[in-house]
Amino acid sequence: GESVGLHLPTLSVQEGDNSIINCAYSNSASDYFIWYKQESGKGPQFIIDIRSNMDKRQGQRVTVLLNKTVKHLSLQIAATQPGDSAVYFCAENRVRGSYIPTFGRGTSLIVHP
Amino acid sequence: DAMVIQNPRYQVTQFGKPVTLSCSQTLNHNVMYWYQQKSSQAPKLLFHYYDKDFNNEADTPDNFQSRRPNTSFCFLDIRSPGLGDAAMYLCATSRVDGRRKQETQYFGPGTRLLVL
Numbered sequence: 001g002e003s004v005g006l007h008l009p010t011l012s013v014q015e016g017d018n019s020i021i022n023c024a025y026s027n028s029a030s031d032y033f034i035w036y037k038q039e040s041g042k043g044p045q046f047i048i049d050i051r052s053n054m055d056k057r058q059g060q061r062v063t064v065l066l067n068k069t070v071k072h073l074s075l076q077i078a079a080t081q082p083g084d085s086a087v088y089f090c091a092e093n094r095v096r097g098s099y100i101p102t103f104g105r106g107t108s109l110i111v112h113p
Numbered sequence: 114d115a116m117v118i119q120n121p122r123y124q125v126t127q128f129g130k131p132v133t134l135s136c137s138q139t140l141n142h143n144v145m146y147w148y149q150q151k152s153s154q155a156p157k158l159l160f161h162y163y164d165k166d167f168n169n170e171a172d173t174p175d176n177f178q179s180r181r182p183n184t185s186f187c188f189l190d191i192r193s194p195g196l197g198d199a200a201m202y203l204c205a206t207s208r209v210d211g212r213r214k215q216e217t218q219y220f221g222p223g224t225r226l227l228v229l
Contacts, residue, residue: 041225043221045220046217046219099207100158103156106155
């Protein structure tokens with residue numbers, strides 16, 4: 001079946017490095033993608049989203065890149081900080097016609113001071 | 114601040130003893146969702162309410178029920194908890210318009226359920 005998946009279950013980086021978390025999706029009808037951050041013992045928190053009419057979107061220290069050709073999504077975190085340590089989920093959805101996002105497996109980001 | 118609130122944050126129950134988890138929201142969102150999340154896994158949608166309309170996922174066990182008495186509150190009832198139901202239960206809300214255009218989904222902090 002169609003699904004959203006992540007390539008790396010765990011990513012370890014040094015404080016100050018840039019982090020890249022990847023996500024593959026297979027539903028070609030998806031046109032809306034969301035990244036969530038989930039800290040230990042908390043609910044997922046919205047970080048940034050992107051629609052399929054864009055290939056890049058920037059937020060504060062985060063950038064999401066979308067490559068529709070290969071159905072790939074990435075989250076880049078600049079100057080990673082210990083507070084960025086969390087599990088990151090990508091989710092796919094459709095701007096219209098569906099309001100149930102499909103979550104990917106998740107990547108655990110560990111930032112070493 | 115507008116938010117999604119879940120109570121309790123931790124719930125211990127006995128095998129087979131009914132338990133109810135609660136969720137409230139001050140966002141006035143028309144859609145409320147319940148997810149189950151087990152360790153190191155993605156949240157798994159159990160069901161959701163679109164306004165008053167209940168929508169059950171096909172693979173949600175009958176043991177799980179939900180009630181939404183008004184816009185602000187939604188409850189998850191587990192009729193006979195088994196050991197396999199121990200998990201984090203997440204409530205989420207979103208605003209969806211008539212064209213099924215969704216805005217951002219907001220999650221509560223979750224209730225961690227332990228079944229003894």
